[in-house]
Amino acid sequence: MEGIGYKILGAVLTTILAFVVGMFYGGFSRKITARIQNRVGPPVWQNFLDVLKLLFKKTSVRYGFMHHIAPLWMISMSITTLMFVPVLNDGLFFTNLNFSGDIIFLLYIMVMGSLGMALGAGSTGNPNSAIGVSRGLTQMVGFEIPWVMALVALMIQYKTTSVTGLMEVQSQSGTWLMFSSPFAFIAALLAMPGMFRYSPFDIVGAPSELASGPISEFGGKYLSTMMTSGSIFAFVKLTLYVDIFMGGASNLIVLVLKTFTLYMYPVLWGTVSARFRTEQSVRYFWGWPTFFGFIALIYAAF
Amino acid sequence: MYNDKESQKIVDIIQNYARKHSLFILAYGTGCGAIEIPPTMTSRYDAERFGIRGSATPRQADVLLITGYLATKSLKRVIKVYEQMQDPKYVIGFGSCTINGGMYWDSYNTINVLDKYLPVDVYINGCMPRPEAVIAGFVKLQKLIQQGKADGWDIYKKNIDEYKANQKKIITNWVMPDFNF
Numbered sequence: 001m002e003g004i005g006y007k008i009l010g011a012v013l014t015t016i017l018a019f020v021v022g023m024f025y026g027g028f029s030r031k032i033t034a035r036i037q038n039r040v041g042p043p044v045w046q047n048f049l050d051v052l053k054l055l056f057k058k059t060s061v062r063y064g065f066m067h068h069i070a071p072l073w074m075i076s077m078s079i080t081t082l083m084f085v086p087v088l089n090d091g092l093f094f095t096n097l098n099f100s101g102d103i104i105f106l107l108y109i110m111v112m113g114s115l116g117m118a119l120g121a122g123s124t125g126n127p128n129s130a131i132g133v134s135r136g137l138t139q140m141v142g143f144e145i146p147w148v149m150a151l152v153a154l155m156i157q158y159k160t161t162s163v164t165g166l167m168e169v170q171s172q173s174g175t176w177l178m179f180s181s182p183f184a185f186i187a188a189l190l191a192m193p194g195m196f197r198y199s200p201f202d203i204v205g206a207p208s209e210l211a212s213g214p215i216s217e218f219g220g221k222y223l224s225t226m227m228t229s230g231s232i233f234a235f236v237k238l239t240l241y242v243d244i245f246m247g248g249a250s251n252l253i254v255l256v257l258k259t260f261t262l263y264m265y266p267v268l269w270g271t272v273s274a275r276f277r278t279e280q281s282v283r284y285f286w287g288w289p290t291f292f293g294f295i296a297l298i299y300a301a302f
Numbered sequence: 303m304y305n306d307k308e309s310q311k312i313v314d315i316i317q318n319y320a321r322k323h324s325l326f327i328l329a330y331g332t333g334c335g336a337i338e339i340p341p342t343m344t345s346r347y348d349a350e351r352f353g354i355r356g357s358a359t360p361r362q363a364d365v366l367l368i369t370g371y372l373a374t375k376s377l378k379r380v381i382k383v384y385e386q387m388q389d390p391k392y393v394i395g396f397g398s399c400t401i402n403g404g405m406y407w408d409s410y411n412t413i414n415v416l417d418k419y420l421p422v423d424v425y426i427n428g429c430m431p432r433p434e435a436v437i438a439g440f441v442k443l444q445k446l447i448q449q450g451k452a453d454g455w456d457i458y459k460k461n462i463d464e465y466k467a468n469q470k471k472i473i474t475n476w477v478m479p480d481f482n483f
């Protein structure tokens with residue numbers, strides 16, 4: 001009985017942690033972008049104010065069932081994903097629900113949030129949303145391939161299909177997978193900016209081109225739910241990368257440092273680059289990242 | 303017990319604080335004053351430090367920024383956009399053209415006083431107002447929001463018949479629904 005109580009408490013704590021850390025990451029990235037552009041920039045807690053304000057807005061738009069469900073779908077998928085990613089190596093609270101085979105499960109569940117967004121955006125009937133969704137799915141076909149290849153390579157190489165299994169491999173051998181299987185890491189790292197949708201891969205929600213794409217008809221509470229979900233999901237993705245390639249983290253400070261370092265890579269790349277077109281983005285992902293994915297597979301098999 | 307005046311006051315304070323510090327603007331930039339928006343948002347004057355941020359669609363926006371003269375043709379679009387925005391929403395009239403017609407006061411196809419057609423919360427005068435003036439206008443709007451006085455959206459709802467009558471006087475070929483909410 002006590003075990004279940006701890007699990008539930010751990011789940012709640014993890015969700016709150018993911019929300020707060022994800023929100024602050026968003027704020028820091030806005031601040032850093034501003035400093036690079038020689039501006040002062042908003043305070044780092046600006047994203048909290050935005051979410052709060054959007055929650056207080058009234059909503060009088062009705063587009064049917066899927067429009068209401070989409071933000072809830074997204075946030076529940078983010079939290080579900082969070083539940084299967086071990087946040088800390090071994091703690092009482094933050095280990096969550098792992099089982100053998102959860103990498104395969106994660107591969108599926110990580111795209112479910114985008115699917116909900118696609119369905120919701122489709123039901124609004126806005127042409128910008130439809131274009132945004134089609135671009136998003138195309139881009140997903142791009143970056144999922146090197147990412148899946150990297151993970152499959154790791155699964156073959158270490159004969160485990162669970163995240164905790166990979167973490168154990170790292171703690172036993174003492175080196176991070178980043179160094180012991182470098183090609184998989186390079187492939188996954190090159191695929192990563194596509195997941196975060198900063199420039200040059202912000203073709204989905206391009207503000208001036210598509211009027212923010214899929215979310216163009218979502219305002220108020222819907223948008224605030226989506227922002228919350230987005231920040232939780234950013235934390236999840238970063239934690240997953242840290243778990244798999246950088247040996248996980250034994251306490252929260254190490255975790256925050258590692259994930260923040262990793263997070264800076266798409267953000268900084270984003271500040272210095274302009275937006276790709278859809279086919280340029282897909283061509284990028286099917287170029288060097290997929291090449292390194294192949295090498296990783298070969299490296300793993302022999 | 304939870305709905306009494308004291309707790310409502312606390313909620314209002316939090317609400318107004320959040321609203322004040324996070325303004326998503328939608329710039330309706332057909333007037334010549336729109337050229338002052340980019341310098342306001344970019345490095346030199348950096349409006350983002352006040353929590354002001356551009357938004358792409360009316361659904362997400364809080365502030366409608368009308369930058370200068372409005373032709374009767376574009377008034378129709380502005381009304382549509384304004385009514386698509388979600389409450390609470392604010393309008394900033396930017397430049398003398400929105401106050402009294404400015405240098406287009408005797409033009410045959412521009413409106414003179416914007417406030418007759420849409421409830422304006424803050425006017426920024428000048429032809430065209432410099433970025434400092436624009437930021438001063440935003441700060442003024444923030445003050446009004448803090449005091450709970452920026453309630454143009456409420457006034458618009460209450461006096462909808464009057465506003466609609468005024469709008470229809472100007473727009474002769476009204477081929478859209480009466481309300482775009």
Ligand code: SF4
Nearest residue numbers: 370397398399429430
């Ligand atoms: S106030 Fe001056 S600058 Fe602004 S729209 Fe009118 S004429 Fe142009």
